[in-house]
Amino acid sequence: MITMKKLYRLAGLLLLCLALNVIPGFAERASAAGTPLSIDSEHLYEGMERSYAEGYLPAVSGGKALVVLPLLSDSGSGPLEVSINLGDPALSPFVYRNYRKQFAKKSFTFGKETVECYPVQFSLELAKDRVNGCYPVTFTASGVTDGGEPFAQDFTVYVSISDGINPHGAPPDPEPELSSQPRLMVAAYKLERGYLAAGESATLAVTVRNNSSTQQVKNIKLSFTAESGEIWPEGTGATYCSRIGAGGSYTWTFAVAALPTAQSRPHPVTITMEYEDSRGQAYSASDRIVLHVRQPVRLEYEEPSLPPRVTQGDTVPFTMMLMNLGKSTVYNALLKFEIPGLAGGGSVLVGTIPPGESLAGTTNFRVDADALGEVTGTLTLFYEDDYGERYEKEIPLATTIEKRVAAPPPPSGKDKDGNSRLPGWLAWAGGAVLLAAAAFIAIRWYKQKKAMEEDEMRL
Helix, strand or coil, X not given: CCCHHHHHHHHXXXXXXHHHHHXXXXXXXXXXXXCCEEECCCCXXXXXXXXXXXXXXXXXXXXXXXXXXXXXXXXXXXXXXXXXXCCCCCCCCECCCCCEEEECCEEEEECCEEEEEEEEEEEEEECCCCECEEEEEEEEEEEECCCCCEEEEEEEEEEEECCXXXXXXXXXXXXXXXXXXXXXXXXXXXXXHHCEECCCEEEXXXXXXXXXXXXXXXXXXXXXXXXXXXXXXXXXCEEEEEEECCCCEEEEEEEEEECCCCXXXXXXXXXXXXXXXXXXXXXXXEEEEEEEEECCCCEEECXXXXXXXXXXXXXXXXXXXXXXXXXXXXXXXXXXXXXXXXXXXXXXXXXEECCCCEEEEEEEEEECXXXXXXEEEEEEEEEECCCXXXXXXXXXXXXXXXXXXXXCCCCCCECCCCCECXXXXXXXXXXXXXXXXXXXXXXXXXXXXXXXXXHHHHC
C-alpha cells in the first residue's frame, strides 16, 4: 500500500524529472566535466526517439524500459564495464536484478561524420505495481585509459513511467484476503478390469480435483494406503505434483497388486492429500475409495457316473461329491439332470460350500418301464462366486436300460412261495408213520443192546 510520505517523495521526483527535461543532459554534462567519458548528446542512436540535446527519455512499453546511453571517450579505447543502481527499492518501479554488462567501442556513421562510441544499452523490467513518476537510474562505467590509468564514472538517466498507478489518485483497493481454504478431493478413480485378482497386479488411475474456483494449490503429495494391508502399491505408494490450478485436476496412474492370500471382498483404500495454498498455508485431506479383490474359484468334484446297466422300472441312487479347494466361498451349487429314460432326478441344490469343505449332491432316478437300450444325457453343474458371477459345467452321463424278465412259475405241488399244496390229513398221516418207525427202531436197538450185555455177563 502506498503511504502519503511516499507520494510526496514521488511528486518531488516528478518535478525534478520535468526540470531536467527542460534542461536536457544537465546531470550527464555536469558529471562528465574533466573526465574520460562524456555523453554523445548530438546524435540519434538505435532505440532513441530524440537525442540527449533534444530531451531524450527512455522508451517504456511492454512492461520494460529501454535505456540508451552513448558514451564518447578520447582517452580510452578498451572495453567498458557498466553496472546500474536502481535507487530505493521502496520507491523504485523496477524489478531488482544484478544488471552488469561489458561494452566495446564501435564506429557509427551519421551522414559524412563518423563517431567512435560506446553504445551502452539496458532493458529494465518494470514491477507490476509501479507508480507513475520520473525515476533516476545511475550507470557506473569503469575501464582503463590508453595510458593505463583506471577510472570509474557515474551517469544518471531519468525514466518516466506513465502506465502505472496514479500517485495523485485514490489509493487502490486492498486485495481481498484469501480466507477460504482450497479443498482437494478425489473426483474419480478407475481400476483396470474393474477388480484385482489375488496374486496379480493391475493399473489404478486416481483423479484429484482442486474444488476452489479462485485459488491454486501447490507442493502436493498424494499417498495410497489399503486398510486391510492385503493390497500394495508400486514403489513407495506416494507421488508429488507441483501445482493444481483453480478448478483443475491431476490424475495419478500407478500399479497396485493384491497378495495371493487376499480375501475375496471389497477393500477400503485411503488416498491422503497434503498440499499448500498460494500463501504457503499447509493443509491435509483424505478420501476413501474401494477396490474389489477376487480369489479364483476352484470347485472340484468326483467324476460322476451311472451304473453301466439298469433295469426297466428300477430305482437307481446317484451321489456326486463337490469339493471347494479355493480360498473363496462357493454359493448356490446346483446339479441339473437331463437324461432320457431316467426320471425323478430333475435338479438338486447342494447349496453353499465354504473354503476347504465338501458337500454331496444325492438323488434317485426311476427307470422308465418303456425305455430300452443305451441312453445318454447331461449333468450340468451351476455355482456362483462371492460377487454373484455364475459358472457352469456340463458333464456327460450314460447307461444301458435292460428289459425286465418275468419270474418262472413255481414247481408242481408247491405254490409260488414254495409251500406244499398236499391236503392236511395226508401230512399228518405221514408224520405219524415216521414217528412209529422211529419208535420201532429205538425199541429194537435197546433190546439188542440189553441181550449183548447179558451174554457178556455169562462169560
